[in-house]
Amino acid sequence: MSSHWRYGEFLLVILVVGAVAAKNTTEVDKNNPCKNKDTCRECIQTANCVWCKEPNFAEDRCFPSNASTICTSIENPVTKITEEINRPLTSGGKSKNSHENREIVQLMPQYIKLELRPNDVELVKVKYARALDYPVDLYYLMDLSESMTDDRDTLSELGNTLAEAMRNLTSDFRLGFGSFTDKVIMPFTDNLTQRSKTDLFPRGTKYKCHEHNNCLSYRNIMALDADITNQFSSKVKNAKIAGNYDSPEGGLEAMMQAIVCRKEIGWREKARHLLVFSTDANFHTAGDGKLAGLIQPNDGKCHLDEDGAYTHAEQLDYPSIGQVKHTIEENAINVIFAVTHNVLDIYKTLSANINGSSYANLEGNSMNVVNLIREQYQQISSSIQMRDNATSDVKITYYSACRSAGPKVLTSKCDGLHVGEEVTFSINIRLISCPKDPRDWRQIIQIYPVGINESLIIDLKMLCGCECDAEVKTKSQYCSSQGNLVCGVCQCEDQFVGAQCQCSNTDMQESTDSSHNCHDNTTVIDCSGRGICSCGQCQCEKRSNEEVISGKYCQCDNFSCERHEQRLCSGPSHGKCECGQCTCNEGWQGKACECAVSTDSCRKSGDDKLCSGKGSCECGACKCQATAQGRYSGQYCETCPTCSNLCLELKDCVQCQMYNRGKFKDIKDCAANCTKVKTTPVDKVLEKSELVLGEKICESYDDDNCKYAFTFKENNGIYEVQAQKERSRIWY
Numbered sequence: 001m002s003s004h005w006r007y008g009e010f011l012l013v014i015l016v017v018g019a020v021a022a023k024n025t026t027e028v029d030k031n032n033p034c035k036n037k038d039t040c041r042e043c044i045q046t047a048n049c050v051w052c053k054e055p056n057f058a059e060d061r062c063f064p065s066n067a068s069t070i071c072t073s074i075e076n077p078v079t080k081i082t083e084e085i086n087r088p089l090t091s092g093g094k095s096k097n098s099h100e101n102r103e104i105v106q107l108m109p110q111y112i113k114l115e116l117r118p119n120d121v122e123l124v125k126v127k128y129a130r131a132l133d134y135p136v137d138l139y140y141l142m143d144l145s146e147s148m149t150d151d152r153d154t155l156s157e158l159g160n161t162l163a164e165a166m167r168n169l170t171s172d173f174r175l176g177f178g179s180f181t182d183k184v185i186m187p188f189t190d191n192l193t194q195r196s197k198t199d200l201f202p203r204g205t206k207y208k209c210h211e212h213n214n215c216l217s218y219r220n221i222m223a224l225d226a227d228i229t230n231q232f233s234s235k236v237k238n239a240k241i242a243g244n245y246d247s248p249e250g251g252l253e254a255m256m257q258a259i260v261c262r263k264e265i266g267w268r269e270k271a272r273h274l275l276v277f278s279t280d281a282n283f284h285t286a287g288d289g290k291l292a293g294l295i296q297p298n299d300g301k302c303h304l305d306e307d308g309a310y311t312h313a314e315q316l317d318y319p320s321i322g323q324v325k326h327t328i329e330e331n332a333i334n335v336i337f338a339v340t341h342n343v344l345d346i347y348k349t350l351s352a353n354i355n356g357s358s359y360a361n362l363e364g365n366s367m368n369v370v371n372l373i374r375e376q377y378q379q380i381s382s383s384i385q386m387r388d389n390a391t392s393d394v395k396i397t398y399y400s401a402c403r404s405a406g407p408k409v410l411t412s413k414c415d416g417l418h419v420g421e422e423v424t425f426s427i428n429i430r431l432i433s434c435p436k437d438p439r440d441w442r443q444i445i446q447i448y449p450v451g452i453n454e455s456l457i458i459d460l461k462m463l464c465g466c467e468c469d470a471e472v473k474t475k476s477q478y479c480s481s482q483g484n485l486v487c488g489v490c491q492c493e494d495q496f497v498g499a500q501c502q503c504s505n506t507d508m509q510e511s512t513d514s515s516h517n518c519h520d521n522t523t524v525i526d527c528s529g530r531g532i533c534s535c536g537q538c539q540c541e542k543r544s545n546e547e548v549i550s551g552k553y554c555q556c557d558n559f560s561c562e563r564h565e566q567r568l569c570s571g572p573s574h575g576k577c578e579c580g581q582c583t584c585n586e587g588w589q590g591k592a593c594e595c596a597v598s599t600d601s602c603r604k605s606g607d608d609k610l611c612s613g614k615g616s617c618e619c620g621a622c623k624c625q626a627t628a629q630g631r632y633s634g635q636y637c638e639t640c641p642t643c644s645n646l647c648l649e650l651k652d653c654v655q656c657q658m659y660n661r662g663k664f665k666d667i668k669d670c671a672a673n674c675t676k677v678k679t680t681p682v683d684k685v686l687e688k689s690e691l692v693l694g695e696k697i698c699e700s701y702d703d704d705n706c707k708y709a710f711t712f713k714e715n716n717g718i719y720e721v722q723a724q725k726e727r728s729r730i731w732y
Helices: 002-030 040-044 146-167 231-238 251-260 288-292 321-330 341-352 369-381 645-659 667-673
Strands: 049-052 062-064 080-085 111-116 121-129 136-143 173-180 218-225 272-279 333-339 358-361 384-388 394-400 422-431 442-449 456-462 483-486 489-492 531-534 537-540 575-578 581-584 615-618 621-624 677-682 696-701 706-715 718-724
Touching: 040 049, 040 062, 111 121, 111 422, 121 456, 136 146, 136 218, 136 251, 146 173, 146 231, 146 272, 146 369, 173 231, 173 251, 218 231, 218 251, 251 272, 251 321, 272 369, 321 333, 333 341, 333 369, 341 358, 358 369, 384 422, 394 442, 422 456, 645 667, 645 677, 645 696, 645 706, 645 718
Parallel strands: 111 456, 136 173, 136 272, 272 333, 333 358, 677 718
Antiparallel strands: 049 062, 080 111, 121 422, 173 218, 384 442, 394 422, 442 456, 483 489, 531 537, 575 581, 615 621, 696 706, 706 718
């Protein structure tokens, strides 16, 4: 029995010593990220590390690039731009000696060939200048269901006015028109020519679309054209109204066709593309077509006949919102949702999910349509927002001072730009990880301004491998003719092991020689207890999946790091596990790379204070403080549900500043005690439902039993109050 206990004690000591040794080694390695890299590829994918590819090199092959070394053959890929196209920005407009438009360039550079090493950052400066007379293609896509009849008539009357208004903004203008209702198939639209006694839907005359030859899902009535004198108004006036049963319309389906049928619609390559989408109804989306037995998904292709009619409405399902979003952004379209008040919130939400789109309220019978389009165009054209299509392996961040003379801030958008005004974006391109498939190490990235068909093409070569990987010496004598020499290291055939493949697996037994090199001087345990020492080298245990034990003494692994929400190092977008420690990507910190370095998420728009000045920013989230008045809460610590006594504290100042009454009615008392209260009179205070973030409403009574109400919000230590001008007397 005692022998069993002695064996157990001995085993426990071995495990403890091994754990301590592994910990000590890891602590040392943490200060040198280049240690324990077994291959050249793994080495150069670590920041600031280089690889010695000499065969007879006794020291660690992977070492910091600034370290002194006797190695004369080093693999050290360097980030650099090898080619660049920089056509200068142009002002646009027409040349003095020609009626033809000059080529307009609003973005530079246009092309960069970049070789980028993992964890390196390349700074690229991109300039944008809004050009004069930049071409504009405006396509008006209108719902022509029964309820939009008056809107059609109004648009017809205002056609020339719309064209004139746009020509005042740009001389190079084209206008087109299309209409839609819904799929001509039950249960969306009555597609029967004869009335039946067994009809499930009571159809009035206006629903018999075939009888009146006005059935349509979408029709391109007028392609984009510069010569629109009276043509546009005439086309709109003669466009036929159609009826359908359900409230949602096939607007997204029509929009898809109006965008992808570039040739049929007449979209130009070098122009700002505006699509005005006008309706008073919700929209059908993917899956709704199943009600009519349409199970084939929308293919996102053009299906217009010679007359401009959509031919596949009764064959394909409606497109999804994601499809439409992708198509809009891919084709650089600025969509203006000009919709009536009853559906404004629906399209507001839709617009928020589509880059470069906007929404506006279409009043009455569309009488405000000209001003609406003019205002939306000016807003769109005076703004620039940069986007890119980089994969998750590449992180692109944008910085700009926009129109100010101050320092650059993290932003991809600048507003209020005038014609000819130039802004610069400093763009950091960082390769945060290498794709597993080497075929993906060459990528084309497009950086572009939303809604403008110009872009910067980044031809990216990821320096994820070593040149010496291709310099393989097969059956090398250095490797005892029993392996290949790659980057100075032997890759032994399956039956051989050792630094020079000098030992055979068939004769191999675990070494017991104390002079071998399978542990450092901090422990007596070979290979950290996670491998076999053979031929003077550790052969680390093999694990399933992607878990790897590595290091000279098998002291490292890529799976025993801290986890956050059950994800190792918070997932590959945040960091990776190296030798038992999380190595965080740029912008992340913490033991599990779970915390954002940036504090932007703790600052609400328009407020320069972190957490509204009522808390601290910890790990990208506000930790709100408790005060004598109560505990603050909310995403930005902007609210204080328990601070009800503020109404009582402010009411005396409101009374003296507004009505010259109350505790501080004397002017001197009011001035002395209400320095942090600023009261503004209003005819009527906001209702509770109208309050914005951080505002509160209070009601109180004065000594004359008169009721008064006020709202307040705190701003930089000052309470901004809006109080009703007139008190109301309460009678009993």
